[in-house]
Amino acid sequence: MALTALDIFKNLPKTNCKECGVPTCLAFAMQLAGKKVELDKCPHVTQEAKNALESASTPPIKLITIGDGEKKIELGNETVLFRHEETFYHEPGIAVLVSDSLDKADLVEKVKTINSKSYERVGFTLYVNFVALSNDSGDSAAFADAAETAQNNSQLPIILMTDDPASMKAAAEKIKEKKPLLYGITADNIDSMAVVAAEMNLPAVISAPLDDLPELSQKAQDLGAGDLILEPVAGGMSKKLEDLTRLRRAQLKKNLRVVGFPFLVNAVDKDDPYMEINRAACYVAKYASIVIISGMEDWQLLSLLTVRQNIYTDPQKPVQVKPGVWTVGDPGPDSPVLVTTNFSLTYYTVEGEVSSSRVPSYILVIDTEGTSVLTAWAAEKFTVEMIADILNQDGGIKEKVSRRRVIIPGLVAVMTAKLKDESGWDVIVGPREAMGIPKFLKSLAV
Numbered sequence: 001m002a003l004t005a006l007d008i009f010k011n012l013p014k015t016n017c018k019e020c021g022v023p024t025c026l027a028f029a030m031q032l033a034g035k036k037v038e039l040d041k042c043p044h045v046t047q048e049a050k051n052a053l054e055s056a057s058t059p060p061i062k063l064i065t066i067g068d069g070e071k072k073i074e075l076g077n078e079t080v081l082f083r084h085e086e087t088f089y090h091e092p093g094i095a096v097l098v099s100d101s102l103d104k105a106d107l108v109e110k111v112k113t114i115n116s117k118s119y120e121r122v123g124f125t126l127y128v129n130f131v132a133l134s135n136d137s138g139d140s141a142a143f144a145d146a147a148e149t150a151q152n153n154s155q156l157p158i159i160l161m162t163d164d165p166a167s168m169k170a171a172a173e174k175i176k177e178k179k180p181l182l183y184g185i186t187a188d189n190i191d192s193m194a195v196v197a198a199e200m201n202l203p204a205v206i207s208a209p210l211d212d213l214p215e216l217s218q219k220a221q222d223l224g225a226g227d228l229i230l231e232p233v234a235g236g237m238s239k240k241l242e243d244l245t246r247l248r249r250a251q252l253k254k255n256l257r258v259v260g261f262p263f264l265v266n267a268v269d270k271d272d273p274y275m276e277i278n279r280a281a282c283y284v285a286k287y288a289s290i291v292i293i294s295g296m297e298d299w300q301l302l303s304l305l306t307v308r309q310n311i312y313t314d315p316q317k318p319v320q321v322k323p324g325v326w327t328v329g330d331p332g333p334d335s336p337v338l339v340t341t342n343f344s345l346t347y348y349t350v351e352g353e354v355s356s357s358r359v360p361s362y363i364l365v366i367d368t369e370g371t372s373v374l375t376a377w378a379a380e381k382f383t384v385e386m387i388a389d390i391l392n393q394d395g396g397i398k399e400k401v402s403r404r405r406v407i408i409p410g411l412v413a414v415m416t417a418k419l420k421d422e423s424g425w426d427v428i429v430g431p432r433e434a435m436g437i438p439k440f441l442k443s444l445a446v
């Protein structure tokens, strides 16, 4: 938890000497809490107080980086149990399982397929984050070769999955520059597996029942493995969700540093692809930072990535597109002009339907602070005056079309007459739902 000004004040000298540049120790504490000054601006703070403040200001969940380059991923550092309290910061990485038993050509093809899995949604690119390589062969050399092959064919970070320390060491040696995640510490192998992670300075997963995780985490740290991911392993989905929730509460409410790391869940269920994605979505919601799945059909990945996107956007900042004139296709002077709001979900729904109509069009996007049509209209953020102003702006849409005719959403048909008077444009009422747009635009063109 972030320190309050009062927590900080208790550790300051309270002499109000002003040498830090502010009039009182309390004022300095308030600035420090707001991250506006550094602690070393106070020359009189004791070493003991420094230690207390620094350790108390360490994030309750360590930020762990896996991979390198553009596709590296940062996990952890969350500060709240529920997204509406603030926001969740580091979205979970989705990993797709591949086996080192595949022959080389099949492995390359599968890795390339994983690389290619990305989707555009409401202006963002959603993609898979990891290749999770499992040592199914049980062969150390085969695992190391497969790790190298995966690395050579993907920018994505790699998760090495084996509980055999010798195999882990052989594979990690080949790709350690790319900072893979070592998924393999258990109670049985911790003495040697944690040392592999420590020697190579790589992040590692500890898998154990909930009650054993604190002790194993401490032991791994004592052995030098400081970047950890925790996996509570006992039971089915409800037990896992309960364990993840208990761990997250221990991190945030009790400040239990020994478990202050992100979590991983292996959700692989090759027999039931529907339940695999359902379960994975639940783990994304509470509170996994990495979820491993086996499926890579578009319906599986897109639905899971959409859940992740929805949970990990800031609930206080609606996702928005830039206001202005957008084009679909290659519109000309006779093309239709539609008007909508800058809420991403609204805009991209409209844009998708206009696009599927194959009628080149202009879409005029009004700045409604990221609210949808009816909400914006009710809050007076989508008004006749605003639309009229933009329709008649110099250098704007009026100079791109020969016919002054605008299509407004059916939900705000009530503004038709006033908008016509205010703007001088013909106003046509479009469909109430975006799905009606293709038929509507085609009928307009006839």
Ligand code: SF4
Binding pocket: 012, 013, 014, 015, 016, 017, 018, 019, 020, 021, 022, 023, 024, 025, 028, 041, 042, 043, 044, 045
């Ligand atoms: S320099 Fe330190 S002791 Fe002096 S006012 Fe600032 S915080 Fe207080």
